Amino acid sequence: MKHKPFFWFVLPSALAMLLFIFFPIVSVLVQSVHVDHEQVIKTVETCDLFGCKESTTVDQGATAALRAERPLGQFAGLTTYADINHLAINKVGENWQQSNSWREFGSQMLNLPFYKAIGFTLTFTFIVTPLVIIFGFIIAVAVNAAVQKIRGPLIFFSLLPMMITPLVGALILFWMVDARGIIGATLQYLAGDPDLSVKASTPLTWIMLMVYGVWHAAPFAFIVYYAGLQSVNQDTLEAARVDGANRWLQIRHVIIPHLLPLTTFIALMQLMDNFRVFEPIVSFSAEAHATSLSWAIFNDLGGETRQLSSAAATSVLTIIGVAILLSPVLVRTWREFDRK
Amino acid sequence: MSSKAQRQPVAITFLVIGVLAIWMILAAFPFLWTLWGSFKVEGDFFSKANWANALTGKLTVSETGARVTGDGYYGAWVQEKFWLAAWNSAIVCFFVVTISLTLGTLGGYALARSTYRYAFWFLLSALIFRAMPPITLVSGYLPVFFQWNLWGHTATTIIVLVAINQPFTLWMLHSFFKNIPAELDESAMVDGCTRFQAFRNVIIPVMWPGVITTGLFSFLLAYNDFAVTTMLLSKENQTMIPKVASFLGTTQTKGNVMFAVSAVVSVTAPLFLMVLFFQRQIVGGLTAGAVKG
Numbered sequence: 039m040k041h042k043p044f045f046w047f048v049l050p051s052a053l054a055m056l057l058f059i060f061f062p063i064v065s066v067l068v069q070s071v072h073v074d075h076e077q078v079i080k081t082v083e084t085c086d087l088f089g090c091k092e093s094t095t096v097d098q099g100a101t102a103a104l105r106a107e108r109p110l111g112q113f114a115g116l117t118t119y120a121d122i123n124h125l126a127i128n129k130v131g132e133n134w135q136q137s138n139s140w141r142e143f144g145s146q147m148l149n150l151p152f153y154k155a156i157g158f159t160l161t162f163t164f165i166v167t168p169l170v171i172i173f174g175f176i177i178a179v180a181v182n183a184a185v186q187k188i189r190g191p192l193i194f195f196s197l198l199p200m201m202i203t204p205l206v207g208a209l210i211l212f213w214m215v216d217a218r219g220i221i222g223a224t225l226q227y228l229a230g231d232p233d234l235s236v237k238a239s240t241p242l243t244w245i246m247l248m249v250y251g252v253w254h255a256a257p258f259a260f261i262v263y264y265a266g267l268q269s270v271n272q273d274t275l276e277a278a279r280v281d282g283a284n285r286w287l288q289i290r291h292v293i294i295p296h297l298l299p300l301t302t303f304i305a306l307m308q309l310m311d312n313f314r315v316f317e318p319i320v321s322f323s324a325e326a327h328a329t330s331l332s333w334a335i336f337n338d339l340g341g342e343t344r345q346l347s348s349a350a351a352t353s354v355l356t357i358i359g360v361a362i363l364l365s366p367v368l369v370r371t372w373r374e375f376d377r378k
Numbered sequence: 379m380s381s382k383a384q385r386q387p388v389a390i391t392f393l394v395i396g397v398l399a400i401w402m403i404l405a406a407f408p409f410l411w412t413l414w415g416s417f418k419v420e421g422d423f424f425s426k427a428n429w430a431n432a433l434t435g436k437l438t439v440s441e442t443g444a445r446v447t448g449d450g451y452y453g454a455w456v457q458e459k460f461w462l463a464a465w466n467s468a469i470v471c472f473f474v475v476t477i478s479l480t481l482g483t484l485g486g487y488a489l490a491r492s493t494y495r496y497a498f499w500f501l502l503s504a505l506i507f508r509a510m511p512p513i514t515l516v517s518g519y520l521p522v523f524f525q526w527n528l529w530g531h532t533a534t535t536i537i538v539l540v541a542i543n544q545p546f547t548l549w550m551l552h553s554f555f556k557n558i559p560a561e562l563d564e565s566a567m568v569d570g571c572t573r574f575q576a577f578r579n580v581i582i583p584v585m586w587p588g589v590i591t592t593g594l595f596s597f598l599l600a601y602n603d604f605a606v607t608t609m610l611l612s613k614e615n616q617t618m619i620p621k622v623a624s625f626l627g628t629t630q631t632k633g634n635v636m637f638a639v640s641a642v643v644s645v646t647a648p649l650f651l652m653v654l655f656f657q658r659q660i661v662g663g664l665t666a667g668a669v670k671g
Binding site: 039040041043044047048050051052054055057058059060061062063064065066069109110176177180181183184190192193194195196197198199201202203204205206209210211213214216218219220223224253257258261262265266285310313314316317320321323331332335336338339340344346349350352353356357360361363364368371372375 | 390394397398401402404405406408409411412415423424425426429432480481482484485487488489491492493494497498500502504505506507508509510511512513514515516517518519520521522525537538540541542544545547548573574577598601602604605609619622623626638639642645646649650652653654657660661664665
């Protein structure tokens with residue numbers, strides 16, 4: 039395709055992405071190094087019978103004018119990044135010096151909002167992703183072994199947890215693990231503790247969120263693996279069987295190598311999606327026990343006072359995280375393209 | 379296949395049946411449970427005494443006189459105006475899907491046909507954009523949208539969702555167009571068509587399977603979105619998902635939980651139908667990127 043028609047064909051979508059994905063990233067960067075203007079204080083001298091007094095008041099008019107004139111706020115450099123709600127550099131140094139053990143240091147770090155969020159986000163990402171791959175594979179092998187006739191309905195029900203809106207899917211699960219719900223009641227019965235509440239316990243909340251994560255994403259891995267299984271070379275499989283490979287050896291040496299490229303694809307998609315874990319935390323009202331980077335941004339943006347600079351700084355840190363996660367894939371894609 | 383099944387030892391057959399049975403329960407039971415429970419009163423759906431009350435509806439009988447009640451649905455749809463949110467969702471989804479597909483087919487077609495290096499860079503940057511969590515972008519929109527009074531309108535949200543949708547749409551349509559032989563439009567151009575005429579008269583008639591699949595995923599993105607719609611829409615323009623979330627804030631009042639439960643069931647129903655009718659396209663779309671390329 040020649041340059042000119044190419045340009046006109048991609049222009050609309052390039053423009054959309056430039057305006058609403060690229061510019062916001064720039065805007066976030068700029069916003070994160072600015073903070074709100076301080077209020078303009080004026081000194082007023084009031085004189086009465088007993089002499090003159092000086093008092094200070096907020097000059098509402100001047101403050102509003104300043105804010106209107108320079109809506110970005112004042113330049114603050116990296117102070118927002120260093121403050122207690124983000125990297126908390128001073129506090130981390132203090133903790134480092136005061137704490138006696140790694141354990142103590144770790145627990146103090148998890149009291150800082152940013153480290154609490156990134157701690158959960160990373161744990162969630164790196165526990166859920168492998169589990170999704172494993173469960174997806176098991177389900178795919180099982181469905182593939184089922185009779186042709188029932189595969190349609192099996193796939194239909196398997197797709198549901200993935201197609202459902204994350205917020206809604208998490209809510210459904212949340213209601214069931216409620217102390218008065220069916221799973222919650224069962225857990226109480228199994229643990230022999232009538233006061234057991236998943237919502238009130240940090241480890242249980244983390245586990246529930248991850249269970250939800252696996253439940254939601256396993257169908258995706260399943261579908262991809264299932265499609266991969268349809269294209270396994272039957273001759274290779276037959277040859278392995280003739281050579282005396284049992285079922286396990288067939289899976290180990292024929293099927294798994296065949297599915298390996300798909301695993302990279304699933305892992306990439308899952309790392310990206312799990313890193314932005316957000317809706318389940320809202321649904322589970324889990325913010326007291328678990329927060330994620332996305333949730334932290336959401337929290338800053340919502341509410342009465344919109345803390346735009348704080349949200350922007352967290353956004354930039356999140357984008358850096360995404361970039362780090364994505365870099366091996368990008369390097370690989372680029373090398374592959376180069377070879378072609 | 380059948381000869382292989384016959385050779386299968388009994389133990390493995392049982393293992394397969396076991397895995398499938400457990401998975402089917404895990405996948406389907408939560409939905410059935412919630413659907414059933416949405417026709418009960420709160421005391422039954424969240425039963426302190428006995429979870430089996432949710433099945434039998436003991437309190438539902440004593441409170442309303444019938445085994446099932448539509449109170450939750452009435453409360454959500456009429457009292458809390460969920461119908462308005464449903465209507466807003468319909469508008470947002472319709473426009474997001476049509477605009478995304480229009481932009482996406484043009485761009486995806488060009489990317490599939492171009493052999494230059496910049497087409498690859500374009501796709502790679504789209505992949506990077508795809509990885510951006512939407513909420514980080516939202517924090518970039520808000521200051522600007524407040525400044526220019528764009529906040530709260532349905533149109534703004536539609537354009538934002540279209541843009542967030544573009545990377546995915548482009549990748550998907552690009553791989554679909556790759557499967558349409560280039561000779562098809564090239565021969566049309568040899569016969570004197572311009573590039574756009576070739577696209578219009580030769581490609582558009584054969585591209586529908588790919589477009590339908592991509593459309594389904596665009597629909598899902600717009601329908602399921604929470605981060606963008608909850609931050610960018612004013613209260614009266616709210617779509618269904620933020621509306622469900624807003625029910626949660628008021629859970630303390632008795633009865634309101636059931637509003638949320640019936641709203642959740644109402645949100646899920648269209649998705650059920652979609653998977654039911656378009657299962658083949660969805661499976662095809664999910665695997666297109668992985669298996670072919």
